[in-house]
Amino acid sequence: MRRFLLIIGCLTFLISCQSKEEIKQKDATESAHLTIKLGSKAFTEQYLLMKMTALLLMEEGFDIDEMRFLDSPSIRDAFENKVIDLYWEYTNTAKTIYHKSGPGYDSLKAYESVKKEDEKNDIIWLEKSDFNSSWGLIMKESFAKQHQLDSVSDLVTYMSNQEHPSLKMATNDEYLIREDGLSHLEDVYQFSVNKDQLLAVDSELLSLAVKESRVQVAVGMITDSRIKDYHLIVLEDNRKAFPPYDAAPVVQRKMIEQYPEIQEPLEKLSASITNEEMIGLNYRVDVLHQDVGKVAKAFLQDQGLLRVE
Amino acid sequence: MKTITKQLIRLFESVHASILRKSVMIFVFILVIPTLMIYQLIINYAEDMIEEDIISENVANTESIVKRVNNEISSVVLQLHLMAGNGEGSEINAERMYERSRQAIAQSSIIRSIYYLDDTSNVIFESPFAPELEGVSYHYPEFDRIQWTHNYAVSSVIQNFSGEDIVSVGIPVFDEKNAFQGALIAEFSQDYLSEIVRSISMSEGHFGMMVDLEGIVLASTNEQSIGSAISSDLPSKQIFEEVSGVARSSYGGNQSIIAYQTLRDEWGLVYGVSEDIAFAPVRKLSLVLTLSFLGILILSFFFIVAGIRNIVYPIIRLTDYAKDYREKVFYQEHDPSQSVRKDEVGELTRTIISVGNSNYEKQHQLEESERYLNDMIEGIPYGMITINDHAIVTHVNNRFENLIGYSRNDLVGKSLSELPIKSTDEDFMLLKALISEDPSIECESYIIDANGRRHIVNIATSRFYNAQNKIIGSIAVLQDISQMKMLESRLKQNDKLALIGQITTGIAHEIKNPLAILTGSSEMLREEVEEANSSEEILELSRDIDQVVKRMKLIVNNFLNFAKVNKADARPIQLKKVIDEVLHLVRFKLKELNIEVVKHYETSGDLVGFYDELIQAFLNIILNAIDAMKEEGTLTVTIEEDEKYVHVAIGDTGTGIVTSNLEWLFDPFFSTKEEGNGLGLTIARDIIKENNGDLTVESVEGEGTTIHCWFQR
Secondary structure, eight states: OHHHHHHHHHHHHHHHHHHHHHHHHHHHHHHOOOEEEEEEOSSHHHHHHHHHHHHHHHHHTOEEEEEEOSSHHHHHHHHHTTSOSEEEEEHHHIIIIISOOOOOSSHHHHHHHHHHHHHTTTEEEOOOOSOBOOEEEEEEHHHHHHTTOOBHHHHHHHHHOTTSOOOOEEEOHHHHHOTTSHHHHHHHHTOOOOGGGEEEOOGGGHHHHHHTTSOSEEEEETTOTHHHHTTEEEOBOTTOOSOOOBEEEEEEHHHHHHOGGGHHHHHHHHHHOOHHHHHHHHHHHHTSOOOHHHHHHHHHHHHTSSOOO | OHHHHHHHHHHHHHHHTOHHHHHHHHIIIIIIHHHHHHHHHHHHHHHHHHHHHHHHHHHHHHHHHHHHHHHHHHHHHHHHHHHHTTTTTOOOOHHHHHHHHHHHHHHOSSEEEEEEEETTOBEEEEETTBSOOOSOBOOOTTHHHHHHHSSOEEOOSEEOTTSOEEOEEEEEEEOTTSOEEEEEEEEEOHHHHHHHHHHTOOSTTEEEEEEOTTOBEEEESSGGGTTSBOOTTSOHHHHHHHSEEEEEEEETTEEEEEEEEEOTTSOEEEEEEEHHHHTHHHHHHHHHHHHHHHHHHHHHHHHHHHHIIIIIHHHHHHHHHHHHHHHOSSOOOOOTTSOOOSSHHHHHHHHHHHHHHHHHHHHHHHHHHHHHHHHHHHHSSSEEEEEETTOBEEEEOHHHHHHHTOOHHHHTTSBGGGOSOOSSSTTOHHHHHHTSSSSEEEEEEEEEOTTSOEEEEEEEEEEEEOTTSOEEEEEEEEEEOHHHHHHHHHHHHHHHHHHHHHHHHHHHHHHHHHHHHHHHHHHHHHHHHHHTTOOHHHHHHHHHHHHHHHHHHHHHHHHHHHHHTOOOOOEEEEHHHHHHHHHHHTHHHHHHTTEEEEEEESSOOEEEEOHHHHHHHHHHHHHHHHHHHOSSEEEEEEEEEOSSEEEEEEEOOSOOOOHHHHTTTTSTTOOSSSSOOSOHHHHHHHHHHHTTEEEEEEEETTTEEEEEEEEEO
């Protein structure tokens, strides 16, 4: 009998707790109906980050407006003009493109630098993730094995050999024009690529171009999930030409001051993303063609950042 | 608590005790309940499965619609880029754009119309029908977004510059320097979008609708709903808050399972099916299952009934038979109307019945032979007693009961030594005989019966042995030979009497002469004394002598007459006188013993008889009465008469006569006195009989005896 009463007590307690919880949520949704505008660049990883951010902030009770930008300059432009309130930026992208202070090869220093620099512009960098969306030289595993290519230097050596047929290289448009792009790579490794050897393709198609042997090598994202799927490898950046591109949420100062509650979930999120996780998520979207929203939501639920309905 | 368990135990026992209840319980527990449980499991499982199936189907459908719409939008965006010539590094060419767009519209089902807005929101053309438009300005809601993002944007439901509600996608148009120059906008055909939603599932009951962020329906399976806000029944809020999910709610009056998902570009989709329709297959299945389970139950019920009829009932009948068998005393023919089957149960039944019947038979035979034996034992004209090896009486027959005057209930089960059939252990010959070493003995002994009478018996004993040759008891046969002995003694007595008769006749003859002299002398002596005026005493004595001598003479004469059987003539006499004379004769003895005489003479008792003989008879009777009293007592003499009899009763208050002696009372020479010759009462009776009378004895032991003499008048 006593045990039975205890159970009843526990149940009622739980129910009351739950109802309190619900009431709290209702209050939140009804009180704060501010729309936060989120931005993303035009590739999978960014879509995922934006969607995760959207879900977390909606959980906090905000309305969300999502905008997809074509490239880094346009999103930075919009951000500086307060068109968007929050997006995910990469440390060295900001350092090289926006601040024009050249790439920083120490990930923490690079982060501190851009954080400090942007605070002047009322742009707040939240805690960065360990997820590094860097570039890398991608080629077929079979080709690399055949010619014993392990690092970028090996490749440069291979390319400089006149007897070898000239290789084709694919990059995306942005890489060709970025300061930390192709020209930087050529400087570091002391080689040059002819125009006719270059093929500019959409970021999404870089790994496919290598896979289908349209090109022998591509400058792609090392977090591209297709690399593994297509049996490609990333050559070792032995001279550190590719700086770390750690992703971090970037927020308008006014927003974070007005709504400090958004900081915690976002930093939790950035703490939970690793390279492996991101490759896995990209794989699900790019290779398995799963819905971005669903993948993002499932990840948050797995990480315990979003409650499971 | 205890009572409950008790009741449970009782219930269990009652169930356990009956094969019918057991089989019904087994039926219920092994068949009905599991069947119902299995049925429930199947139905629930099927419903769950169907539900899962519906949910996953809805989710999959939703996803495929979403993908398809996403792809369609992407391809429209791609086409728009191609039309705009973005990335071609060429100048803006509206005409070329219009041309290209016209061709695209002609080939595409999803694009309704395309128009180009320059960077000041003027509509430059509208394909396919207006190649050139002047002065039409249109504020496209997504214009700024496109300008900022340099990327395409999908609109909600908005009004186009003709005032129609439409959905559209716009892309930025760049010049050769990648500078923003305007937007190229394609309006979607909502029919086509609805078609996409509809195309996924043609089955009835499915519904789907695409909504914009505001919840306005832009494509739907139900065309009426396009353009209006989404029904509040549907999970409109969740679509954008939760990305995707499943809800159950009532839509259009039907409980429905609804999946929802956001598209890539700020549209949302709900897609559902009403449960009635979704669960129709499972309902059908459950109906079929219900019917089949009912069928199974009915069949199994029949099976059980058949089982009970064919197995349990025969067994129950058999049990009833067995119960009857236990209760029956006599063999009864088994009811032949119940035809016995040919299977194992039938075999069992037949066997049991035949066993039962043969038992009846045997019992019957046993009873018969027992009765025969019993009759034999009871019919034997000898007393029979059997004892077991512990000398406990096991059986006595009727004769034995009669012999000793106890019923068998008093005897059977008792130890032989306790039987009250002896006066001392010494004379318990039966016991001795029965427990003697010899296997069989024959001897003569006596036993004392319940009335204390001695019976002279001839005892023959024999041993019982069991199969192992052990002694298990003995039997004794007792023959009452008292009568025989008495007859023997009578015969001896008669011889004796004849001898005595002869001797006494001789003696009487010898005495007769001296007596004659004595008579004369005594008469003379009396006369002398009377004449001599002697003292009264002497006179008295002489008279007595005379009288007695005369009587002696008379006795001798009588005796001689008796021997000669000559009878003096009877004369009228008075019994009163006779008795008074007798009392006179015994007056001294009465006085000596302090015996009081009470006389009840109602009449004088006149009758015709022999005076002297009656004197003798009554003298004998009264002497016996005096002897019985020994000292102190009352002698009561009563004379009365009625029409038939003159009745004389002489009662004493003496010791009475032992009942066992009553029958010997009148035997000659039977006496209880030490110096008695056993003739007194015999002679008295004979005398009374000669005087037309009867003598009866009434005696109560310890209280006294009354002798009645009944003389016929």
